[in-house]
Amino acid sequence: MSTPLGGKVAVVTGATRGCGRAVAVELGRAGATVFVTGRTTRLQRSPMGRAETFEETAELVDAVGGRGIAVRCDFTSVADVDALRDRIESEVDGRLDIIVDDVWGGDPYADFASAYWESDLDQALTMVRNGVETHLIALHRLLPLLVRRPGGLVVEVTDGEDDEYVGAGIPYYLVKSGVRALGRALGAELAKHDCTGLAVTPGFLRSEAMLDLFGVTEANWRDAVTDQRPEFAVSETPTYLARGVVALATDPDVQRFAGRTLASWTLMHTYGITDADGSKPDFGRYFREVYLTGTDPHTVDATNYR
Incomplete structure (x- = not known):
């Protein structure tokens, strides 16, 4: 088994499910030691109310050949993040090569239907705290470990490749734009230490929660491609x-992307990656050619975009 990240140490925040879980597993498959962090344990669920646990993610990392270290961490708590930092110091001598910052915790607080001034302010502020302040806390405490060595990489995970507002609600837009801004700022700040900071975004994500929402599983997800949601045909797995x-993380010239936000389809075109089923979803091209042109999506063969 190829282990290009053998000897490397990563932290994945928000690794309980979705992209965070998948990133932790794939880093482990590449040979990394991964500190798998989250809030939902087998004994207690987080406010997200989901069944997935970060302990399961750590076991999945082990199963593919990496080393998964499960750490409960609420990134709204500085004390929790300090404890995570101390675990890294004690268990791997403070080595940290990769940070993938995927904390979110905003789904229950998102209001996509109401005008902002008619929405619940407490929920809006909770979303901002969970989606932005958590990233600031994590970076403040973990970056001192990463910049000890040249070549470190910080990846901020967001939603959307640019700052164009497409109507998802003001608090949501603020959070996701803020994370992209962090990627830009980290690109400049970390370059001073011969490290790289950037942001990434998925397309239409077929996460565990999205599959549940549509009433399908990964095995039969195409059953959810309906007249109401034809774009689901261009969805992708984490x-x-x-x-x-x-x-x-394995690109020796990754610094050329410093400060950018790279979409999954951009990474596909750059590196030739495929999704789990071997396809190459290009939601960005679908959005440009179908949505932005006003084309009726029911007249489009979505297989041309994957």
Whole structure:
């Protein structure tokens, strides 16, 4: 088994499910030691109310040949992140090569239907705290470990490759734009230490929660491609973005992407990655050619975009 990240140490925040879980697993498959962090344990669920646990993610990392270290960490708590930092110091001598910052925790607080001034302010502020302040806390405490050695990589995970507002709600837009801004700023700041910072985004993500929402599983997900949601045909698994992150982590010239936000389809075109089923979803091209042109999506063969 090829282990291009053998000897490397990574932290994945928000690794309980979705892209965070997939990234942790793919880093482990490449040979990395991965600190797998999250809030939902087998004994207690987080406010997200999901069944997936970060302990399961750590076991999946082990199963593919990596080393998964499960650490409960609420990234709104500085004390929790300090404890995570101390675990890294004690268990791997403070080595940290890769940070994948995937904390979110905003789904229950998202209001896509109401005007912002008619929405719940407490929920909006909770979303911002969970989606932005957590990243700031994680970076403040973990970057001192990463910059000890040249070649470190920080990947911020967001939604959307640019700052164009497409109507997802002001608090949501603020969070995701803020994470892209962190990627830009990290690109400049970390370059001073011969490290790289950037952001990445998936396309239409077929996460565990999305599959549940549509009432399908990964095995029969195409049953959810309906007249109401034809664009689901161009959806992608979390593994797609995760393989792109591993490609970045193993690219000796990754600094050329410093400060950028790279979409899964951009990573596909750059590195030739495929999704779990061998396809190459290009939601970006679908969005440009179908949505932005006003084309009726029911007249489009979505297989041309994967």
